[in-house]
Amino acid sequence: MAILVEQGGRYVQLASRHQGEIIGEMAIIDGKPRSASVIALEPCRLTVITSSQLHNRLTQLDPVLRLCMHTILDRFRSSMTPAAATDGGSEPRVTVTSIESVQALDALRLEGQLAHAIRNDELELHLQPIINLGDRRIAGFESLIRWRHPECGLVPPASFIPVAEVSGQIVEVTRWVIAEICRMAKDVDAICAAAAGRAAAPFFTINLSGQDLAEPGFVDGLERELRINRRDARHFKLEITESVLMQEPANAARVLGQCRDMGFAVAIDDFGTGYSSFDYLHRFPIDCLKIDRSFVGSLSSDHRARAIVGSMINLADGLEIPVVAEGIDDQAQASILDELGCTFAQGYLFAKPLLFGGIQGFVADWRHAEAQPWHAASRRPVDRKLLTAGSHF
Numbered sequence: 001m002a003i004l005v006e007q008g009g010r011y012v013q014l015a016s017r018h019q020g021e022i023i024g025e026m027a028i029i030d031g032k033p034r035s036a037s038v039i040a041l042e043p044c045r046l047t048v049i050t051s052s053q054l055h056n057r058l059t060q061l062d063p064v065l066r067l068c069m070h071t072i073l074d075r076f077r078s079s080m081t082p083a084a085a086t087d088g089g090s091e092p093r094v095t096v097t098s099i100e101s102v103q104a105l106d107a108l109r110l111e112g113q114l115a116h117a118i119r120n121d122e123l124e125l126h127l128q129p130i131i132n133l134g135d136r137r138i139a140g141f142e143s144l145i146r147w148r149h150p151e152c153g154l155v156p157p158a159s160f161i162p163v164a165e166v167s168g169q170i171v172e173v174t175r176w177v178i179a180e181i182c183r184m185a186k187d188v189d190a191i192c193a194a195a196a197g198r199a200a201a202p203f204f205t206i207n208l209s210g211q212d213l214a215e216p217g218f219v220d221g222l223e224r225e226l227r228i229n230r231r232d233a234r235h236f237k238l239e240i241t242e243s244v245l246m247q248e249p250a251n252a253a254r255v256l257g258q259c260r261d262m263g264f265a266v267a268i269d270d271f272g273t274g275y276s277s278f279d280y281l282h283r284f285p286i287d288c289l290k291i292d293r294s295f296v297g298s299l300s301s302d303h304r305a306r307a308i309v310g311s312m313i314n315l316a317d318g319l320e321i322p323v324v325a326e327g328i329d330d331q332a333q334a335s336i337l338d339e340l341g342c343t344f345a346q347g348y349l350f351a352k353p354l355l356f357g358g359i360q361g362f363v364a365d366w367r368h369a370e371a372q373p374w375h376a377a378s379r380r381p382v383d384r385k386l387l388t389a390g391s392h393f
């Protein structure tokens with residue numbers, strides 16, 4: 001096939017295309033006038049790509065890639081005839097608005113700043129206590145990252161983890177979190193042991209992304225940090241979401257299996273918000289379910305939420321694994337969860353995520369809270385075997 005453009009009243013051949021190649025008219029992307037024609041030099045069969053097929057894909061494209069594509073198209077057009085560069089046409093088009101291009105550039109800028117933040121110690125690890133509803137003791141802590149930005153202040157993870165995931169920087173972020181929590185765990189253990197007057201070893205949870213499990217050095221990195229900090233894997237839980245499990249199930253099963261062999265527990269984070277597939281519960285070795293706060297938030301006002309949470313707890317009971325309920329804001333939610341047989345609870349009712357400096361005060365204050373009655377209602381006994389410090393949750 002020959003690609004022709006009109007120049008000075010006659011057609012000039014620009015290029016030729018052969019079997020298996022794509023012939024594309026730029027106008028299908030940006031809706032501007034057609035700039036070239038194609039003629040078949042011999043009989044051939046074409047597979048048509050419609051403008052809507054392309055349009056749907058382009059609108060889902062990463063904004064940075066879309067901006068790059070439009071920049072290349074514009075540059076290419078302006079290197080052609082002036083007529084080809086003018087606007088026109090009524091076909092659906094994918095254009096980059098100024099807002100989108102600002103967003104795309106912001107994302108790129110953020111990636112650069114995040115790389116700088118990782119190198120310059122601007123990341124901080126906060127720990128949110130997890131309470132055992134049975135004995136009301138502090139059972140563990142979830143590690144939650146923040147970015148202490150020199151100009152913007154404390155940046156929440158929701159503002160930079162998605163960018164880190166797209167850019168691949170999440171692997172480095174997780175590496176930092178693992179090193180930091182292994183280092184902090186020693187001091188937090190000492191605080192808890194001193195306050196409880198016994199060697200009460202809390203567990204620490206670590207949030208993982210899909211790319212972490214795909215990183216070849218991930219398991220070795222975990223093992224190295226445990227060794228350097230003389231920590232026992234049985235005091236750490238790896239939190240993954242349902243979608244992470246489903247991304248590359250075979251690899252996830254292999255890597256998580258290795259982690260469990262080392263002693264780590266595996267918890268499903270935000271349970272109930274993703275696939276909630278019984279198939280993966282059946283296929284993957286899972287040690288704990290974390291019920292998302294979207295269910296917990298409406299527990300006191302919505303009997304349906306109560307039924308759903310009750311079913312999740314029953315499911316976990318059947319699998320002989322404990323449940324952590326997240327986002328507990330008030331006493332009423334804590335009481336309902338307690339009645340439903342939930343093992344662990346985490347939320348602002350007990351504590352917001354704390355810097356290391358706030359842990360000592362919290363642990364000391366919590367000793368007094370342990371003496372207070374939780375609520376008047378009777379509760380189901382908690383299976384003690386699930387609660388042994390050092391075992392999987």
Ligand code: C2E
Binds near residue numbers: 156208270329348
């Ligand atoms: P997540 O893993 O579901 O973490 C729980 C989130 O709920 C935390 O938000 C916590 O501060 C918040 N939360 C806890 N209790 C309450 C409550 O009673 N009320 C309300 N409204 N919120 C509560 P945070 O720290 O902003 O983290 C948001 C998400 O960012 C996390 O959700 C997790 O998906 C991600 N994230 C945080 N740290 C890391 C990390 O180190 N690595 C990765 N990959 N993701 C992280």
Ligand code: CA
Binds near residue numbers: 207269
């Ligand atoms: Ca989590």
Ligand code: CA
Binds near residue numbers: 290292326
């Ligand atoms: Ca969660």
